Amino acid sequence: MSIKLAVLFAMILVAFAFLGIRLFIINRDNGDKYKKRVLSQQAYDSVTIPAKRGDIVDRNNTKIAVSQKVYNVCIDSKTLNKDEGANIESTITALFSTPVTFNYTKDELRSYIMANPDSQYRIIAKKQSYESVSEIMNMVNNPTMYPDFKGVWLEDTYVRQYPYNSLACDVIGFVQGDNEGAYGLEEFYNDTLVGTNGREYGYLNDDENLERTLKPAQDGKTLVTSIDVNIQSIVEKNILAFNEEHRNEAREGAGSSNTGVIIMNPNNGEILAMASYPTFNLNDPRNTDNLEVQVELDPEKFGLMNGILDGNTDLEGLDDSEIAEAVRKMAEENKAAEEIGINTGETNPEETKPEEGADSEGQNEGGDIDINVGDGAQDETGSAEGSPDDPYAGMTYAQAYEKAYEDAKMEALNALWKNFCINSTYEPGSTMKPFTMAAGLEEGILKGDESYVCNGVLEIGGHEIHCSNRLGHGTLTFAGALEQSCNVAFMKIGAVIGKSVFMKYNQLFNFGLKTNIDLTGEALTNSLVFDINTMTPTDLAISSFGQGFNVTMIQMISGYCSLINGGYYYKPHIVTKILDSAGGTVETIEPRILKQTVSEETSRKIRELCVGVVDNGTGKSARPAGYRIGGKTGTAEKYPRDKHNYVVSFMAFAPAENPEIVCYVVVDEPNTGNQAVSKYAAVLCKDILTEVLPYMGIFQTEELTEKEAEELAEKQQEFSKGSTGEEEGVEVEGEIIVDQDGNNDAQSSDGSGAITFVDENGNELDEEDTTGKKIEIDPATGYAIDPTSGILLDPQTGAPIEPTSDLEDAGL
Amino acid sequence: MQMSQQNNNPKKKTKYFFDYTMLFIVVFLLLFGLVMLYSTSSYEANIKFDDPAFYFRKQAIASAIGIGVMLFLMLIDYHFVQRFAFLAYVVSLILIILVLTPLGYEAGGARRWLNLGMSLQPAEVAKLALIVFFASVVCKFKDAIKGKKGFLFVLGLAIPHAICVLTITQNLSSAIIIFCIVLMMLFVATPQYKEYFIMGAAAIALAVIIVLLVKYDVIPTSISYRFARIKAWMDPESYAANKGFQTLQALYAIGSGDFFGKGLGESIQKLGYLPEAQNDMIFSIICEELGLFGAFAIILLFMLLIWRFLVIANNAQDMFGALLVVGVMAHISIQVILNIAVVTNTIPNTGITLPFISYGGSSIVFLLAEMGLVLSVSRSIRLEG
Numbered sequence A: 001m002s003i004k005l006a007v008l009f010a011m012i013l014v015a016f017a018f019l020g021i022r023l024f025i026i027n028r029d030n031g032d033k034y035k036k037r038v039l040s041q042q043a044y045d046s047v048t049i050p051a052k053r054g055d056i057v058d059r060n061n062t063k064i065a066v067s068q069k070v071y072n073v074c075i076d077s078k079t080l081n082k083d084e085g086a087n088i089e090s091t092i093t094a095l096f097s098t099p100v101t102f103n104y105t106k107d108e109l110r111s112y113i114m115a116n117p118d119s120q121y122r123i124i125a126k127k128q129s130y131e132s133v134s135e136i137m138n139m140v141n142n143p144t145m146y147p148d149f150k151g152v153w154l155e156d157t158y159v160r161q162y163p164y165n166s167l168a169c170d171v172i173g174f175v176q177g178d179n180e181g182a183y184g185l186e187e188f189y190n191d192t193l194v195g196t197n198g199r200e201y202g203y204l205n206d207d208e209n210l211e212r213t214l215k216p217a218q219d220g221k222t223l224v225t226s227i228d229v230n231i232q233s234i235v236e237k238n239i240l241a242f243n244e245e246h247r248n249e250a251r252e253g254a255g256s257s258n259t260g261v262i263i264m265n266p267n268n269g270e271i272l273a274m275a276s277y278p279t280f281n282l283n284d285p286r287n288t289d290n291l292e293v294q295v296e297l298d299p300e301k302f303g304l305m306n307g308i309l310d311g312n313t314d315l316e317g318l319d320d321s322e323i324a325e326a327v328r329k330m331a332e333e334n335k336a337a338e339e340i341g342i343n344t345g346e347t348n349p350e351e352t353k354p355e356e357g358a359d360s361e362g363q364n365e366g367g368d369i370d371i372n373v374g375d376g377a378q379d380e381t382g383s384a385e386g387s388p389d390d391p392y393a394g395m396t397y398a399q400a401y402e403k404a405y406e407d408a409k410m411e412a413l414n415a416l417w418k419n420f421c422i423n424s425t426y427e428p429g430s431t432m433k434p435f436t437m438a439a440g441l442e443e444g445i446l447k448g449d450e451s452y453v454c455n456g457v458l459e460i461g462g463h464e465i466h467c468s469n470r471l472g473h474g475t476l477t478f479a480g481a482l483e484q485s486c487n488v489a490f491m492k493i494g495a496v497i498g499k500s501v502f503m504k505y506n507q508l509f510n511f512g513l514k515t516n517i518d519l520t521g522e523a524l525t526n527s528l529v530f531d532i533n534t535m536t537p538t539d540l541a542i543s544s545f546g547q548g549f550n551v552t553m554i555q556m557i558s559g560y561c562s563l564i565n566g567g568y569y570y571k572p573h574i575v576t577k578i579l580d581s582a583g584g585t586v587e588t589i590e591p592r593i594l595k596q597t598v599s600e601e602t603s604r605k606i607r608e609l610c611v612g613v614v615d616n617g618t619g620k621s622a623r624p625a626g627y628r629i630g631g632k633t634g635t636a637e638k639y640p641r642d643k644h645n646y647v648v649s650f651m652a653f654a655p656a657e658n659p660e661i662v663c664y665v666v667v668d669e670p671n672t673g674n675q676a677v678s679k680y681a682a683v684l685c686k687d688i689l690t691e692v693l694p695y696m697g698i699f700q701t702e703e704l705t706e707k708e709a710e711e712l713a714e715k716q717q718e719f720s721k722g723s724t725g726e727e728e729g730v731e732v733e734g735e736i737i738v739d740q741d742g743n744n745d746a747q748s749s750d751g752s753g754a755i756t757f758v759d760e761n762g763n764e765l766d767e768e769d770t771t772g773k774k775i776e777i778d779p780a781t782g783y784a785i786d787p788t789s790g791i792l793l794d795p796q797t798g799a800p801i802e803p804t805s806d807l808e809d810a811g812l
Numbered sequence B: 001m002q003m004s005q006q007n008n009n010p011k012k013k014t015k016y017f018f019d020y021t022m023l024f025i026v027v028f029l030l031l032f033g034l035v036m037l038y039s040t041s042s043y044e045a046n047i048k049f050d051d052p053a054f055y056f057r058k059q060a061i062a063s064a065i066g067i068g069v070m071l072f073l074m075l076i077d078y079h080f081v082q083r084f085a086f087l088a089y090v091v092s093l094i095l096i097i098l099v100l101t102p103l104g105y106e107a108g109g110a111r112r113w114l115n116l117g118m119s120l121q122p123a124e125v126a127k128l129a130l131i132v133f134f135a136s137v138v139c140k141f142k143d144a145i146k147g148k149k150g151f152l153f154v155l156g157l158a159i160p161h162a163i164c165v166l167t168i169t170q171n172l173s174s175a176i177i178i179f180c181i182v183l184m185m186l187f188v189a190t191p192q193y194k195e196y197f198i199m200g201a202a203a204i205a206l207a208v209i210i211v212l213l214v215k216y217d218v219i220p221t222s223i224s225y226r227f228a229r230i231k232a233w234m235d236p237e238s239y240a241a242n243k244g245f246q247t248l249q250a251l252y253a254i255g256s257g258d259f260f261g262k263g264l265g266e267s268i269q270k271l272g273y274l275p276e277a278q279n280d281m282i283f284s285i286i287c288e289e290l291g292l293f294g295a296f297a298i299i300l301l302f303m304l305l306i307w308r309f310l311v312i313a314n315n316a317q318d319m320f321g322a323l324l325v326v327g328v329m330a331h332i333s334i335q336v337i338l339n340i341a342v343v344t345n346t347i348p349n350t351g352i353t354l355p356f357i358s359y360g361g362s363s364i365v366f367l368l369a370e371m372g373l374v375l376s377v378s379r380s381i382r383l384e385g
Helices: A004-040 A077-085 A090-096 A106-114 A129-140 A184-188 A192-193 A229-245 A303-309 A318-337 A348-363 A396-415 A430-441 A480-481 A489-507 A537-543 A554-566 A600-616 A679-695 A707-720 B021-048 B054-077 B085-098 B122-140 B148-156 B158-169 B172-187 B195-214 B226-235 B244-257 B280-314 B319-343 B360-379
Strands: A048-049 A063-075 A122-128 A154-161 A174-176 A180-182 A198-204 A210-215 A224-225 A258-262 A271-277 A451-454 A457-460 A463-466 A474-477 A567-568 A576-581 A585-587 A591-594 A630-637 A646-654 A660-672 B104-107 B110-116 B116-118 B380-384
Touching: A004 A600, A004 B172, A004 B244, A004 B280, A004 B319, A048 B319, A063 A129, A077 A090, A077 A106, A106 A430, A106 B122, A122 A129, A122 A154, A122 A537, A129 A154, A154 A184, A174 A184, A180 A184, A180 A192, A180 B122, A184 A192, A198 B116, A198 B319, A229 A258, A229 A271, A258 A679, A318 A430, A396 A554, A430 A480, A430 A489, A430 B110, A451 A480, A451 A489, A457 A537, A463 A489, A463 A537, A474 A480, A480 A489, A480 A600, A537 A660, A537 A679, A554 A567, A554 A600, A554 A646, A554 A660, A554 B244, A600 A646, A630 A679, A646 A679, B021 B360, B054 B360, B085 B158, B085 B226, B110 B122, B116 B122, B116 B360, B122 B148, B122 B172, B122 B319, B122 B360, B148 B172, B158 B172, B172 B195, B172 B319, B244 B280, B244 B319, B280 B319, B280 B360, B319 B360
Parallel strands: none
Antiparallel strands: A048 A198, A063 A122, A063 A154, A174 A180, A198 A210, A224 A576, A258 A271, A258 A660, A451 A474, A457 A463, A567 A591, A576 A585, A630 A646, A646 A660, B104 B110, B110 B116
16 A cells, blocks of 8 residues: 555655646746746736816916816726626616716616626716716715726826817807817917827836836926907907898898908007807807808708709709708708618608609619618618719718708808908908008108099000099099008009019008918918019009909908008917916917008008098098097908909007007908998997997097987996997998909909909098089888989999999998 | 644654644635635625625634634544444435525525524535544455446445435536545556546536537537526527626636736726626636736645645555545646636636635635645654654
């Protein structure tokens, strides 16, 4: 027995020895390889700690964009499925007893957990506030108190919020996707705002030991802007009032295709307000409900009109516009269906169509009739057979329809998100005239004592170019030329100063160049201005009164600020200070003078001349009661000229003696019978200044007339009631500004030289009308009334108010 | 180390042996096991139960109970247990069958446990019960087992347990261990060699045939996960995602340990990479943290323990005592060898724990009971007089 035991023991020893050798061999042969494997399969499982995006505040530290910490509720199915899923029910019950709204119902959540036992990360409720998740947080943090609550955790994240919704939407921009700024300050200062995400991660130290380290997130920096929320609100309120007042007046839609206003401090280049219309809600930028530009499907573009016509008897016999309307309705229904989660296509009028569509298809394919497997009409083969370059080729009707709708929607949204004030270019019209004068004065070519005779037309370079007043302004003084915005006088001035001086000053005023304002999306206009080498006398003539070349609003106002502030061209800017997350100043952005455009003396003269425009000339309607301001009207005809669409504008500064603000109003295609009435812009400017000047603590210097006092009292009452005060605008004294322009711009591609312009005129009719003509003014519309026929006339030309082909006008 | 102890009878002055060496080794292994268990399990316990000492505490309590049982059995005369040999045989079989009743419960995907106020693994009971039972049976039939009939009859007595453990609890490794313990006890108790070598050769041939059949896909792995494990054993890298994962991670742990290891508590593989690190795979973590040096030291300790068993068995007062010790020796050595063989991928993966060190309450209590029996046998050795 003891021998047997010894044998057994020996066998055991052999086995042990064998295993010992095995261990040794594993280490010797694979030690290095396995060491690397161990290191390489380390996930260093790091957790991102999101950085808080910096706030954006206005000049008074009112928050206009903030990041709010919110929580995602996540579940770990793997943990929940442990212990035979003993904690699933208790956890689900506990979750649903909290106020959080989950993306799942109880049953869905249960079946998800059961079906995905390996999932360790699933968000079941997104972006919940602290209040709503506080109960869950308590349960997560006290596992000993809630032992049957498992596999749930909270993930920190931030949401961007804009407390004022649509206020200053163009300036602020929004955030999309992964904390990426889109448009405006959010995009321009994205790197400053975004901060640096922190991480909690594990790593192996020198001894190959796993260590955990926390690198805290660096929150983004705060932008202090020069925007004043109150001024911005005043501006937007008045823009809205204007657009509502003229809604559906001459055409369907808002009171203008766009309205832009910038208020700027001429003494440092700070933007106090910048707004355009239409606006959008920054908290919901993709909402299409308020799109002024309706999402319409252009039947031709859609390429499916034939199919609809073929298939849909409802549409037979309708004219184009009715069809377009029907298609638009379909689009809306499509959208509505989409929103409530129904397959698009099901609720559409095209329901009648599929059979026919299938029929025709069937014929093409030799009688085969497709059997559709999908649900609803979605898969119906429509008759969308297009040519090879048809973007909808190969799609079913519903798919093509959806694509067309989505394309149209994105196009409309992109247009909406753009900042009109810096992105859109247009011909400035008569607001250019002070610049032309300043060039002549500065160079000493003009003395200020010249006089000009206007016969209503001037022939330059073989073209007859009319003044806004076709009857002619008669003899005008130097100041009178600006006050009456006489195109003929300015063509003469242009000819006197010559194109080299004119273009030199255009460059000084930055036309054709970017202002480099700190916003994303500023348009580059270098190809939209005249080239001195190819500039003709006609080009010079029309550009002297602001036609033929394009500018942006920000260029105009920045240049104008230098014109009236003593000649100092400040770089326009919005951000004045950058703060770190603790509130310490990181950077102060001082006003930057880029150049001197004109001398103090010239600047003073221009100020006086512009004050004259408001005191005596075309700008009267812009004067806010009790204040003396300077300004200049503008009316420019848009391309194509035969559509008679106009951009009307007003550039004002206040107070007259020592300007503290400059306000520039541009109304693109006012929705009125005759668009060429710069009064619309002037009155809007007055409405804005009437509220902004007192807010800024600028005192009234002028005595109020009885009427003004009345109006003001009325307005103040409205302010206190918080209404929009829309009665204003309409009955402004009968000042009519009709401009004309003609022009042809240097870049016109037709190259034929066939410039059909025409006449122009500008002026205003009233007692001081220098031409001495007295024309009665219709008090309701402000139009002149033909003394014999009683028809409303264009006051300057005497023509009936319907624009005729040769009556195009340009700014005064 | 050998110390004398005074008998109660002052007249006789007989000196008895007590194996302090063995006691020391057992206590050392037990404490070492607790340290390693804490090191391996604290990470997972913290994640799972929010309590790094979760496994450690349960194991420590089981160890305390086990020490109590050991001391009790050590102090009584081991012949006392002989009376319960048949009872133990029957009761242990019933306990295995009870797993089928609602008393049984499942953990880690296998239904192997009984809930009798405290959790109990009947397979562990069966090992101890069969050691006692077969020591008793072999003593009774010590002549009969020299013949073929008697031998097969006695061997056959192990079959009910082995079959039940295999079929009811789906525990192949425990069935093999039970069978091998009995076989080793018979081997020691009988003079012949040839039969055992034939049996051994037959078993090896069968294993080789099965492996080859699996390798060349004659037996599809879909029949049983055990065949899949054989495939994974032959080429763990190809099955790294599932069946070979645990084995491969164990090899990584062993291979990355070097000679002196990464240091106690510094294992990376235990941080969620190696499944069952505190259980079947604890030896690989020992290799990772303490290196080959630590692993060899542990193997040496087990060898010393087995050597003590050898000494005690050789000097036991009677055959029953000797066979008890042989059974325990067989049990410990088979488990240690198979465990290390699995961890080093020398044999296909099967769940065998490392005695005294792996996590498992039933296992530790019954192992210490066995130690108590062995120490009791050692106490009966008369040194002189």
